[in-house]
Amino acid sequence: MTTMEHPTEATAAASGASATERFHADKSPFEAVKDTPPERVNTLAREVLAAVHSTIRKHNVSYDEYNALKAWLIQVGEDGEWPLFLDVWVEHVVEEVNTSHRTGNKGTIEGPYYAPDAPEQGATGTIPMRDNEDGDPLVWTGRITSTDGKPLAGKVELWHADNDGFYSQFAPDIPEWNLRGTFSTDADGKFEITTIRPAPYMIPTDGSCGKLISAAGWHPWRPAHLHVKVSAPGHELLTAQLYFPGDAHNDDDVADAVKPELILDPKPAEKGGYTIDYGFVLDPES
Ligand code: MBD
Ligand code: FE
Numbered sequence: 207m208t209t210m211e212h213p214t215e216a217t218a219a220a221s222g223a224s225a226t227e228r229f230h231a232d233k234s235p236f237e238a239v240k241d242t243p244p245e246r247v248n249t250l251a252r253e254v255l256a257a258v259h260s261t262i263r264k265h266n267v268s269y270d271e272y273n274a275l276k277a278w279l280i281q282v283g284e285d286g287e288w289p290l291f292l293d294v295w296v297e298h299v300v301e302e303v304n305t306s307h308r309t310g311n312k313g314t315i316e317g318p319y320y321a322p323d324a325p326e327q328g329a330t331g332t333i334p335m336r337d338n339e340d341g342d343p344l345v346w347t348g349r350i351t352s353t354d355g356k357p358l359a360g361k362v363e364l365w366h367a368d369n370d371g372f373y374s375q376f377a378p379d380i381p382e383w384n385l386r387g388t389f390s391t392d393a394d395g396k397f398e399i400t401t402i403r404p405a406p407y408m409i410p411t412d413g414s415c416g417k418l419i420s421a422a423g424w425h426p427w428r429p430a431h432l433h434v435k436v437s438a439p440g441h442e443l444l445t446a447q448l449y450f451p452g453d454a455h456n457d458d459d460v461a462d463a464v465k466p467e468l469i470l471d472p473k474p475a476e477k478g479g480y481t482i483d484y485g486f487v488l489d490p491e492s
Pocket of ligand 2: 317319407431433
């Protein structure tokens with residue numbers, strides 16, 4: 207058995223089970239759409255199925271291929287990899303259509319590894335990390351403002367992978383809240399966060415998503431990234447990721463989630479490591 211806090215192995219099935227469990231713990235997805243009229247369900251379901259039918263006709267899909275698809279879909283569920291599959295190959299378009307009205311900061315996908323209620327660290331603080339945490343130190347200063355330029359008293363929730371590319375709560379033997387923290391901004395909207403620079407992330411290759419990637423001749427990499435949720439009263443929640451210049455996968459992210467506005471400009475720090483200055487502009491709620 208695996209649990210959310212302590213997957214027993216660094217396998218696709220273990221991190222998948224954690225991601226699936228996390229999703230069920232945080233969301234009541236059916237409740238949120240209980241008033242959707244049947245006409246809309248009909249349209250969406252019919253068009254998705256029509257796209258599948260058209261691909262089958264166009265490429266003369268065989269019974270062997272159909273059976274392999276069936277087996278693979280069953281395996282995605284058994285591996286708990288639906289959160290991973292959907293967030294890697296589908297979420298970026300959902301994010302695009304739902305945030306296109308914004309004039310403030312660009313965001314991007316949440317991905318499968320967010321956990322709410324990370325420990326509070328104040329406006330100036332260090333993210334929870336191990337005594338011997340590997341990786342280059344990163345000191346990040348920034349400010350939250352509204353689209354009219356006024357500073358906002360808000361929150362920055364930050365979570366990211368460690369120097370080996372693993373996330374706490376989704377890989378074994380990492381303290382529960384490692385590299386996860388909630389920072390608040392002072393009256394001037396400012397924050398200063400100390401953390402480490404994360405490593406690039408590789409999608410697990412031993413599960414069903416990995417099987418698709420290798421069968422299709424794709425690669426499993428995401429560029430190194432910092433995940434954030436930035437919020438302030440009366441403003442739209444911003445979910446984003448920040449990237450590092452020069453990463454080989456900024457132009458070739460398996461999850462298609464990089465935007466030029468989200469690439470940082472790190473400067474080498476005198477004491478070693480890097481400093482970054484990056485702030486957020488939030489759209490008022492309409
Ligand atoms: C990640 O770390 C991630 O951010 C996404 C979107 C998908 C898989 C792993
Ligand atoms: Fe990530």
